[in-house]
Amino acid sequence: MEFLNSPSKAHDKCTEVRKNRMTIGYVPTMGALHDGHLSLVERSVDENDFTVVSIFVNPLQFNRPEDLETYPVSINSDKKLLEAAGCDMAYSGEFADFFPGLAMEDAIKTELPCKAILGLEAAHRPGHLEGVQAIVQKLFEVVGDCRAYFGEKDFQQTLVVKELAARIGGVDVIVCPTIREKDGLAMSSRNTRLNTGQRDTATTLYRALFAANQLWTTGVRDAKTLELIMRNEIMKEADLQLEYAAIRDPFNWTAETPTSPVDQAQALIAANLGTVRLIDNCRLGTLTS
Numbered sequence: 001m002e003f004l005n006s007p008s009k010a011h012d013k014c015t016e017v018r019k020n021r022m023t024i025g026y027v028p029t030m031g032a033l034h035d036g037h038l039s040l041v042e043r044s045v046d047e048n049d050f051t052v053v054s055i056f057v058n059p060l061q062f063n064r065p066e067d068l069e070t071y072p073v074s075i076n077s078d079k080k081l082l083e084a085a086g087c088d089m090a091y092s093g094e095f096a097d098f099f100p101g102l103a104m105e106d107a108i109k110t111e112l113p114c115k116a117i118l119g120l121e122a123a124h125r126p127g128h129l130e131g132v133q134a135i136v137q138k139l140f141e142v143v144g145d146c147r148a149y150f151g152e153k154d155f156q157q158t159l160v161v162k163e164l165a166a167r168i169g170g171v172d173v174i175v176c177p178t179i180r181e182k183d184g185l186a187m188s189s190r191n192t193r194l195n196t197g198q199r200d201t202a203t204t205l206y207r208a209l210f211a212a213n214q215l216w217t218t219g220v221r222d223a224k225t226l227e228l229i230m231r232n233e234i235m236k237e238a239d240l241q242l243e244y245a246a247i248r249d250p251f252n253w254t255a256e257t258p259t260s261p262v263d264q265a266q267a268l269i270a271a272n273l274g275t276v277r278l279i280d281n282c283r284l285g286t287l288t289s
């Protein structure tokens with residue numbers, strides 16, 4: 001696997017790969033890789049001739065400085081994991097490589113915000129999705145036409161990225177399932193920052209999603225009722241500070257909870273456990289255990 005510490009060299013390489021009529025699969029990451037990330041890489045390797053992964057901890061998407069400062073970094077083990085997964089090229093860069101001459105406040109303001117930046121994450125993590133949109137636009141410019149793989153784990157992010165890709169053209173966004181630990185906890189780079197007790201408590205998010213899923217299978221379609229059962233599960237754990245437990249129509253994103261019965265429902269939760277922010281979601285009716 002080739003590792004390029006330069007977005008412009010990565011761009012040249014991708015251009016050359018396409019000239020050779022090879023398809024490119026691309027997985028953007030912030031590193032500290034786990035099996036969730038690797039599932040995206042493996043899918044890309046299966047579906048494309050050449051797989052590219054980026055590792056860049058994007059400061060624009062962190063609204064809390066301490067979260068950025070403590071974000072896990074493991075570049076050497078990341079490279080080994082990517083090589084073993086069949087990745088062909090990984091690249092990284094500095095903030096100035098992506099946003100030459102721009103201060104953070106200006107870099108985040110460059111584009112029209114996508115419509116999916118509305119409610120939930122926007123209300124609780126102001127600027128986060130704008131920061132995602134800004135970097136993903138740059139990352140897509142580096143790689144060019146490709147299939148780009150994203151995890152459903154960050155559901156609202158997938159909506160933003162799809163909207164952005166439709167605007168830019170040439171990038172086909174593929175959303176892949178959330179990979180979980182055996183007890184249901186969604187894998188996340190931030191999980192390494194949980195202590196043993198917190199690690200147990202963290203599974204409450206999955207239990208809350210599961211409770212809503214069960215209610216859904218009994219025929220309940222009222223979003224507020226489905227939200228309440230999730231909220232009640234989270235409230236059982238005093239250490240969890242709930243930000244939201246919400247139901248949204250996945251195909252018609254709205255800032256507020258739908259008031260009429262929902263035909264399809266995405267259940268989404270965000271909660272803080274100590275200094276670690278946890279998020280998870282699922283399509284109701286899809287959880288089996």
Ligand code: AMP
Pocket residue numbers: 028029030031035036037039040149150151152153154176177178179180186187188189
């Ligand atoms: P991150 O490094 O957190 O920016 O994540 C990079 C990509 O991996 C994003 O598309 C995430 O949605 C995806 N991802 C993170 N965790 C998981 C997971 N548990 N299962 C599947 N995809 C994931």
